[in-house]
Amino acid sequence: MLRIITKASLPHSRKGLRTSTHIYFFTSTLIELLCILFCNLIHKLPTIRHYKTKAELNNPPETISKPLKTLDILKKLRWLAMSMVTIYIVTLSIFPGYLSENVKSVYFGDWYPVFLITTFNVGDFSGKCLTAIYVVKRSRWVVWACISRVFFYPLFMGCVFGPKWFRHEAPVTLLTLLLGVSNGYLTSVLMIVAPKSVPVEDSNIAGIVMSLFLAIGLVVGSGLGWLWNI
Numbered sequence: 001m002l003r004i005i006t007k008a009s010l011p012h013s014r015k016g017l018r019t020s021t022h023i024y025f026f027t028s029t030l031i032e033l034l035c036i037l038f039c040n041l042i043h044k045l046p047t048i049r050h051y052k053t054k055a056e057l058n059n060p061p062e063t064i065s066k067p068l069k070t071l072d073i074l075k076k077l078r079w080l081a082m083s084m085v086t087i088y089i090v091t092l093s094i095f096p097g098y099l100s101e102n103v104k105s106v107y108f109g110d111w112y113p114v115f116l117i118t119t120f121n122v123g124d125f126s127g128k129c130l131t132a133i134y135v136v137k138r139s140r141w142v143v144w145a146c147i148s149r150v151f152f153y154p155l156f157m158g159c160v161f162g163p164k165w166f167r168h169e170a171p172v173t174l175l176t177l178l179l180g181v182s183n184g185y186l187t188s189v190l191m192i193v194a195p196k197s198v199p200v201e202d203s204n205i206a207g208i209v210m211s212l213f214l215a216i217g218l219v220v221g222s223g224l225g226w227l228w229n230i
Contacts, residue, residue, distance in 0.1 A: 004114060004118065006019075006020040006023055006024070012110070069202065069205065070205055070209070073198055073202055073205050073206055073209060074209055076197065076198060077194050077197060077198070077206060077209055077210070079139070079143050080139060080142070080143065080190055080193065080194045080197065080210070081194075081209060081210060081212075081213040082213070083142065083143045083146035083147070083186075083190060084146075084187070084190050084210055084213045084214050084217055085213050085214075085216050085217040085220065086146045086147060086149070086150075086217070087146050087149065087183060087186055087187055087190075087217060088183075088214065088217030088218050088220070088221040089217055089220050089221040089224060090149045090150060090152055090153070090221070091149075091179065091183045091221060092217075092218065092221025092222050092224070092225050093221050093224035093225050094152060094153075094156055094179060094225075095117070095120050095176075095179060095180075095225075096113075096117050096120075096225075097225035097226065098156055098160075098225075103116065103159065103160070103167075103172055105169050107169060108169065112169075115173075116172065116173065116176050119173055119176045119177050119180065120176050120177070120179060120180040120183075121180065122177075122180065123176070123177040123178070123179065123180025123181040123183075123184065124180040124181070124183050124184035125180075125184060126180075126181055126184065127180065127181040127182060127183060127184025127185035127186075127187075127188070128184040128185065128187070128188045129184075130181070130184075130185050130188075131185065131188040131189060131192060135189055135192055135193070136189055136193075137193070139193055139197060142186065142189055142190060142193055145182075145186055146186055146190075149182055149186075152175070152178075152179055155175055156175060159171065159172045159175065187214070190210060191207070191210055194206050194207070194209070194210045195207050195210075
C-alpha cells in the first residue's frame with residue numbers, strides 16, 4: 001500500500017524515487033522499533049504474568065537437558081522444517097526480483113511490477129486466512145505440497161521465454177496469485193501442524209524451531225533472488 005501511495009503521489013524522477021525510498025525505510029524502521037518496544041512491554045501485562053506463573057507451577061522439573069530435547073524435537077520435525085525452508089527458497093527466488101525486473105506490460109507500463117507485488121501480497125494474506133476454514137492435518141501431504149512448489153520455476157520461466165500468450169498479463173497475474181496463496185497457506189499450516197506433532201509441553205520449542213528454519217529460508221531465498229538479474 002505504501003508503494004502504491006508513493007508512486008501515485010511522487011514524481012517519477014530521481015528525486016521522487018529517493019524520497020519514496022526514504023519514506024519506505026523510515027516506516028519500516030519505525031515499525032521494527034515499535035515491535036521491539038511492545039515485545040518487551042507485553043511481558044509486564046497482568047494476563048501474561050498470570051499464565052507464565054501458572055505454567056511454571058504446573059510444569060514439573062525437567063529431567064532432560066534443553067539442548068538434547070531441542071535436538072530430539074528437531075529430528076522429529078526435520079521434514080516439516082525443511083519444507084518451511086523450501087517454501088521461502090521458492091518464493092523469494094521468484095518474488096520480488098523476477099516480478100520487478102523480468103516482466104513487461106504495455107497495458108500497465110511501469111505500474112506492472114507494483115500491480116504484481118500487490119497481487120502476491122493479497123494472495124499471501126488470503127492464503128493465511130484460508131487456515132481458518134481448513135487445515136491439512138497430515139504432515140506428509142503438507143510436505144509434498146511444499147515440494148511441489150518447485151514447479152513454479154518452469155512456469156515463471158515460461159512467462160519470460162515461453163510463447164507470447166504465456167507472457168500475457170493474465171497468466172503472469174494468475175501464477176503470481178497462486179504463488180502468494182500457496183506461500184501464505186502452507187506457511188500457516190506448517191506453523192499449526194508442527195507444534196501439534198510433538199507433546200504439548202514441547203510445542204513452544206517446536207514453534208521456535210520452525211521460526212528458525214523460516215528465517216533460514218528467508219536468507220537463502222533472498223540470496224537466490226539475485227539469479228534473475230544474471
